[in-house]
Amino acid sequence: MTSAPSDGYGFPPPATPSPAPGYGYPAPQQGTSVPPPPMAPEGPGAPAGYGYPGYPQGYGGWPAPPMAPQNGMGTAAMVLGIISCVMFCLYGVLSLVLGIIAIVLGVKGRKKAERGEATNHGQAQAGFIMGIIGTILGLAVIVFMAFVIVAAINSDDESDYYDGSLPAVQVAQQY
Numbered sequence: 001m002t003s004a005p006s007d008g009y010g011f012p013p014p015a016t017p018s019p020a021p022g023y024g025y026p027a028p029q030q031g032t033s034v035p036p037p038p039m040a041p042e043g044p045g046a047p048a049g050y051g052y053p054g055y056p057q058g059y060g061g062w063p064a065p066p067m068a069p070q071n072g073m074g075t076a077a078m079v080l081g082i083i084s085c086v087m088f089c090l091y092g093v094l095s096l097v098l099g100i101i102a103i104v105l106g107v108k109g110r111k112k113a114e115r116g117e118a119t120n121h122g123q124a125q126a127g128f129i130m131g132i133i134g135t136i137l138g139l140a141v142i143v144f145m146a147f148v149i150v151a152a153i154n155s156d157d158e159s160d161y162y163d164g165s166l167p168a169v170q171v172a173q174q175y
Contacts (some may be wrong), residue, residue, distance in 0.1 A: 004005025011082075031094070038146030039132045039138055040071060047139070058082075065101040068119075069117065069118050069162050070107075070112065070117055070118055071118050071120040071123070073105045073106075073109035073118070073124065074105075074109030074110070074112070074118060074120040074121070074123040074124030074127060075109075075112065075123055075126025075127075076105050076109075076127070077102045077106035077123070077126075077128060077131065078102075078106075078123045078124070078126045078127035078128075078130065078132055079127070080098045080101050080102035080131065081098075081102035081108060081126065081127040081128070081129070081131040081134055082104065083098050083134075084096075084097075084099040084130065084131060084133075084135070084138065085099075085130055085134045085137060087134075088134065088138055088140075089140050089141070091141060091142070092137070092138040092139065092141030092142040092145065092147060094136030094138075095134045095141065096134075096139060098131075098140065098170070099130075099131045099132070099135030099136075099137075099138055100131070101125050102128070102129070102130060102131025102134065103128055103131035103135065105124075105131075106126075106127040106129075106131055107128060108124075109123070109128075110124040110126030110128065111120075112124075124129060131164070135169035
């Protein structure tokens, strides 16, 4: 007794049905092959696109999503304002420069928030205020350093080490 080929689980392979005539395919004849499927109206060399021609590309009638808020200027103003307040101890120059940049970015960030293009009015305001504080601290340090340098240059209280006013130390020589 011979057995039918199986798929390895003991079941015979499923029979492949031939397409019935009248359902879109002609009846197959002996010795002929099935004709290829009909071609699209554009033909085989037409560019492939998405959707049907005549339909607009996009979201299918829905409005485009709103643009994301641009919060970069307000955030940058706040960060630079904080850095300018912290870095005033570096002779005030870095604090002065970063404070001025923070003020400019804070003003621009506030204007964007007032127009509705950004959502961080508070950050822009904080950057503006911190920029003013950093600029004032930087200017104060620069003025203080200038005062100290001018006072040190014009001071007559220092004794000159090379004018002979210091006691000389005698070195005893032993032979």
